[in-house]
Amino acid sequence: EAAVTQSPRSKVAVTGGKVTLSCHQTNNHDYMYWYRQDTGHGLRLIHYSYVADSTEKGDIPDGYKASRPSQENFSLILELASLSQTAVYFCASRTGGTQYFGPGTRLLVL
């Protein structure tokens, strides 16, 4: 079973502040993804990476940056958090065409 962990599990941030969400996987998967979950929108892809030190934009990258310093770690960075970024964020890794999701980070921007 793939193991994907996320930290923190929840966070309250102030508008304009910097937020970093972290993801760690222990299965040597090449691909990692960041999704955002909102009521009425399902899950949408923000950024992804297929190799360390490289990231790619997904469908809704505006306002987000990503960093993949190693195969195991993938971070999502909100340089200037905004109210509209309040959501639940999921990290996933992929092998054999199947994605395995972490438990999510609930972010509230005030």
Next chain:
Amino acid sequence: GDSVTQTEGQVALSEEDFLTIHCNYSASGYPTLFWYVQYPGEGPQLLFRASRDKEKGSSRGFEATYDKGTTSFHLRKASVQESDSAVYYCALSDITGNTGKLIFGLGTTLQVQP
């Protein structure tokens, strides 16, 4: 672009009822289709997948058949239990550009009463 449509936003059933959640997709070629289940406070977890026409995926009593003719992958279970209460997502894997990203439907919340 590719898309997934789940008809039901919410489904309320009693234990032992028959479940159907409708999923239709729009995509070129042969995307892999998935059903994921999400329990409160957790991430989505794979229920099962199917990769070709007429292939049936199944797990824990749930099943769905890939139908390219009707572009559907409907989820069914003959007898639901209270423990099946969760959010169910239909998804397809984007086969263009080799990103492997998933395109999700909006999800269906299933509530099963004892």
